[in-house]
Amino acid sequence: MTIKNLPNEAETCPAQALLKLLAGKWKPEIFRLAVTAPVRFNSLLRQIPGANKQSLAVALRELEEAGLLEKVVVKEKPLHVEHYLTPKGQALIPVFQQLEGLA
Amino acid sequence: MTIKNLPNEAETCPAQALLKLLAGKWKPEIFRLAVTAPVRFNSLLRQIPGANKQSLAVALRELEEAGLLEKVVVKEKPLHVEHYLTPKGQALIPVFQQLEGLA
DNA sequence: TTTGATAGTCATAAAATTCTGACTGGTTGA
DNA sequence: TCAACCAGTCAGAATTTTATGACTATCAAA
Numbered sequence: 001m002t003i004k005n006l007p008n009e010a011e012t013c014p015a016q017a018l019l020k021l022l023a024g025k026w027k028p029e030i031f032r033l034a035v036t037a038p039v040r041f042n043s044l045l046r047q048i049p050g051a052n053k054q055s056l057a058v059a060l061r062e063l064e065e066a067g068l069l070e071k072v073v074v075k076e077k078p079l080h081v082e083h084y085l086t087p088k089g090q091a092l093i094p095v096f097q098q099l100e101g102l103a
Numbered sequence: 104m105t106i107k108n109l110p111n112e113a114e115t116c117p118a119q120a121l122l123k124l125l126a127g128k129w130k131p132e133i134f135r136l137a138v139t140a141p142v143r144f145n146s147l148l149r150q151i152p153g154a155n156k157q158s159l160a161v162a163l164r165e166l167e168e169a170g171l172l173e174k175v176v177v178k179e180k181p182l183h184v185e186h187y188l189t190p191k192g193q194a195l196i197p198v199f200q201q202l203e204g205l206a
Numbered sequence: 207t208t209t210g211a212t213a214g215t216c217a218t219a220a221a222a223t224t225c226t227g228a229c230t231g232g233t234t235g236a
Numbered sequence: 237t238c239a240a241c242c243a244g245t246c247a248g249a250a251t252t253t254t255a256t257g258a259c260t261a262t263c264a265a266a
Contacts, residue, residue: 012131012132013131013132013134013135013203014202014203014206015131015199015202015203015206016126016131016132017206018202018205018206019122019125019126019131019202020126022122022126023119023122023123023125023126024223024224025223025224026224028115028116028118028119028122029115029116029119031116032116032118040242040243041242041243041244042241042242042243042244052224052225052226053225053226053243053244053245054224054225054226054244054245054246055223055224055225056244057243057244057245058223058224077234078233078234078241078242079232079233079234079242080241080242080243081242081243081244088205091205092205094201095198095201095202095205096118098197098198098201099117099118099121099122099198100116100117100118102121102191102194102195102198103117103118103120103121127253127254128253128254129254143212143213144212144213144214145211145212145213145214155254155255155256156213156214156215156255156256157214157215157216157254157255157256158253158254158255160213160214160215161253161254180264181211181212181263181264182212182213182262182263182264183211183212183213184212184213184214
C-alpha cells in the first residue's frame with residue numbers, strides 16, 4: 001500500500017487543490033467552452049483537437065465532483081447529456097479572466 | 104525525438120499555461136510564502152514539510168523563467184540568494200486570494 | 207582542517223497523468 | 237436489421253512529473 005493523502009496534505013496552501021483541479025489537461029478548454037454554452041461529450045471531442053475520450057470523461061467527472069459542472073440529461077430528439085456550469089463554476093469566471101489577462 | 108509543442112498548443116486556452124505553471128507541486132506554497140517575504144532555498148526546504156531539493160529547485164527556476172520570481176544574491180554575512188515576487192508575480196496575488204475564497 | 211551553513215546539480219527511480227484502441231449499450235432512422 | 241449517433245468504460249502503454257540519494261562548490265567559524 002502506497003502512502004497517500006497524508007495529514008499534511010490538509011495543511012497545504014488552500015488554493016492548491018483547486019488550482020490542480022483546474023490545471024488538469026483539457027480542463028481549461030472545457031471550462032472555457034462551458035462558459036458560453038453547456039457542453040456535450042462528443043461535441044467536446046470534436047471541438048478540442050487532440051483530446052481523447054478517456055481524458056475528457058475523467059475531466060468532466062472531476063469538474064462535476066468538484067461542483068463546478070452539473071450534468072443534465074436532455075430528453076429530446078437525440079437524447080443527450082449537457083454539462084452546465086454551476087454557480088460555483090460561474091464564480092471562477094473572473095479568476096479565469098484575470099489569468100488570461102496576465103498570461 | 105518526441106513530438107512536442109505542436110502548433111495547436113498555441114491555440115489552447117490562454118490561461119492554461121499559466122494555470123499549469125502555478126499548479127505544479129510546491130508552487131502554491133512557494134508563492135504563498137513569497138508573498139509575505141522573499142524566500143530562500145534552504146529555508147523553503149525547512150518550511151515546506153515533504154518538499155525535496157530537486158523539485159524546489161525546479162519550481163523556483165520555472166517561476167523565475169515565467170517572470171513571477173526574481174533571484175537576488177545578497178552579499179551579506181552568510182552570502183545567500185533571495186527570491187522575490189516580481190510585479191508580474193504580485194499581480195497574481197488577487198487571483199490566489201479569489202481561489203482561496205472559493206476553495 | 208573539519209564542521210556546518212549557503213545553494214544547488216545529476217542520474218536514476220518511482221509515481222502520477224494522459225493516451226490508445228477496443229469494447230459496451232441505448233436510441234433512431236433507413 | 238443495419239448503420240450511425242449518443243455517452244461513455246476498461247486495460248494497458250506511453251509520457252510527464254516528482255522524489256531519492258549522492259555529489260559539487262563556496263564561505264566562515266572552531
